[in-house]
Amino acid sequence: MSKGKKRSDCPISCSLDIWGDKWSLLIIRDLMTAKQCTYSDFLRSPEGIATNVLAARLQMLEENGLIKKFGHPDNKSKVLYRLTRKGIDLLPIMIEINLWAEKYSTLPKDRKALLKDVKKDKAGSIATMTKELTKHQGLDR
Amino acid sequence: MSKGKKRSDCPISCSLDIWGDKWSLLIIRDLMTAKQCTYSDFLRSPEGIATNVLAARLQMLEENGLIKKFGHPDNKSKVLYRLTRKGIDLLPIMIEINLWAEKYSTLPKDRKALLKDVKKDKAGSIATMTKELTKHQGLDR
DNA sequence: GTGCTCTACTTGCTTTTTGCAAGTGCTAAT
DNA sequence: ATTAGCACTTGCAAAAAGCAAGTAGAGCAC
Numbered sequence: 639m640s641k642g643k644k645r646s647d648c649p650i651s652c653s654l655d656i657w658g659d660k661w662s663l664l665i666i667r668d669l670m671t672a673k674q675c676t677y678s679d680f681l682r683s684p685e686g687i688a689t690n691v692l693a694a695r696l697q698m699l700e701e702n703g704l705i706k707k708f709g710h711p712d713n714k715s716k717v718l719y720r721l722t723r724k725g726i727d728l729l730p731i732m733i734e735i736n737l738w739a740e741k742y743s744t745l746p747k748d749r750k751a752l753l754k755d756v757k758k759d760k761a762g763s764i765a766t767m768t769k770e771l772t773k774h775q776g777l778d779r
Numbered sequence: 780m781s782k783g784k785k786r787s788d789c790p791i792s793c794s795l796d797i798w799g800d801k802w803s804l805l806i807i808r809d810l811m812t813a814k815q816c817t818y819s820d821f822l823r824s825p826e827g828i829a830t831n832v833l834a835a836r837l838q839m840l841e842e843n844g845l846i847k848k849f850g851h852p853d854n855k856s857k858v859l860y861r862l863t864r865k866g867i868d869l870l871p872i873m874i875e876i877n878l879w880a881e882k883y884s885t886l887p888k889d890r891k892a893l894l895k896d897v898k899k900d901k902a903g904s905i906a907t908m909t910k911e912l913t914k915h916q917g918l919d920r
Numbered sequence: 921g922t923g924c925t926c927t928a929c930t931t932g933c934t935t936t937t938t939g940c941a942a943g944t945g946c947t948a949a950t
Numbered sequence: 951a952t953t954a955g956c957a958c959t960t961g962c963a964a965a966a967a968g969c970a971a972g973t974a975g976a977g978c979a980c
Contacts, residue, residue: 647886648887649876659801664792677958678957685792689940690939691938715946717957727883731875738868749789801967817928818927830930832966835967855975
């Protein structure tokens with residue numbers, strides 16, 4: 639993946655050039671649920687990403703403006719990763735993936751509860767969740 | 780990719796296990812726009828998938844029930860690939876990817892026109908497009 | 921029928937990417 | 951001063967992607 643240029647002008651293809659691999663959306667997922675993560679938070683995720691692959695993905699996601707690095711407020715050796723607006727805007731895609739997966743596979747019950755609300759008012763809950771993420775990343779200021 | 784088992788119970792992760800690579804969604808895209816494709820149709824797409832990779836993806840997508848093979852009505856040596864319901868249901872995800880890409884990159888103007896309608900009434904146009912696909916695959920009977 | 925073409929793949933080989941284990945450099949706590 | 955935690959890097963083997971060429975069956979053309 640890394641620095642490959644785009645394969646065509648198709649929006650699907652261009653999007654996949656950025657985050658169309660097995661790991662990128664899991665990083666985004668972690669950031670959407672936890673709001674901010676350290677490098678080792680990502681490593682702790684159940685899927686078990688390899689550390690060198692994680693480093694490569696984080697760099698690519700940052701280069702493409704989906705995430706951003708911050709220093710930890712009270713620990714110089716810690717780094718925090720957060721979503722940018724461009725990253726937050728992947729939320730509708732994530733929601734739809736969840737809904738698709740719900741229809742075609744069995745998922746954990748905590749996810750099911752969350753999706754119940756979403757299905758009642760998709761646009762509304764996306765707006766609410768987006769706002770929450772936006773605020774937490776300090777992007778509203 | 781191929782036969783790997785699932786990495787976790789997360790719906791995002793499970794979905795990516797099936798179609799989370801650089802090529803699968805482009806195959807789905809082709810089927811959504813063309814309704815049915817032959818092997819060589821896929822090869823002709825602008826991104827230029829390698830023939831062995833295409834064969835592997837088609838097999839995986841069929842094994843996972845997203846697409847299905849049919850014989851060509853008037854030519855035994857031709858094969859037609861079509862979406863199943865499970866594949867058609869990826870439409871909302873594809874739409875959201877298009878919308879995201881529209882916001883963050885420049886896209887061809889024919890796509891822009893299509894998205895204009897979508898933005899006016901997202902749920903409505905997804906329903907219409909799904910119905911059209913469903914009918915064309917003969918899944919309504 | 922023989923030969924030629926088209927279609928849907930397969931095979932073999934090189935290059936790139938992934939996965940895994942171990943290591944490095946910096947910070948912070950004991 | 952030693953140890954521990956964190957954010958990576960490095961080296962190497964295994965897997966996947968990319969590329970070129972080949973194969974098997976169907977469908978004409980003669």
